[in-house]
Amino acid sequence: MVAINLEKEIISILSEISGVDESDIKPETDLAKDLDIDSIKAIEITVAIEKKFKISVRDEDVPKIMTLRQAVELVGQLLAQKNTANVKN
Numbered sequence: 001m002v003a004i005n006l007e008k009e010i011i012s013i014l015s016e017i018s019g020v021d022e023s024d025i026k027p028e029t030d031l032a033k034d035l036d037i038d039s040i041k042a043i044e045i046t047v048a049i050e051k052k053f054k055i056s057v058r059d060e061d062v063p064k065i066m067t068l069r070q071a072v073e074l075v076g077q078l079l080a081q082k083n084t085a086n087v088k089n
Contacts, residue, residue, distance in 0.1 A: 006079075007072050013048045014068065017041050027069040049075060055082055 007027070015022040018035040031037040037045065042065075046057050049071070055078040065071045 006075060007068070009052060010049065010068065010071050010075065013045060013052065014071075017044050017048065025068055027067065027072070029068045031066060031068070031071075045071075053079060055079060 011022050011025045014020070014025055014029075014031070014035060014037075018031075018037060018041065020035050025035070029035065031042070031045075042062055046062055049055070050057055053075055055075065057074070057078065061074060065074060
């Protein structure tokens, strides 16, 4: 359930920044090739994701996000780490 909402939220961000309709963005969508995401837009997307989910994406992780699926997986991992850290505190 959470992963589906996560995917929808990220699709919304990708759609807003790329100008591509949400219905055209699938898990295997290549951000650079299919959505024409360049390095500037990648930074915009990263900042939007960080603000939306209150997480921090490391600079070295940004180039590794090539598809919607990879973005969802990374955000899911970061949220899990954040939740684990919050439980310990």
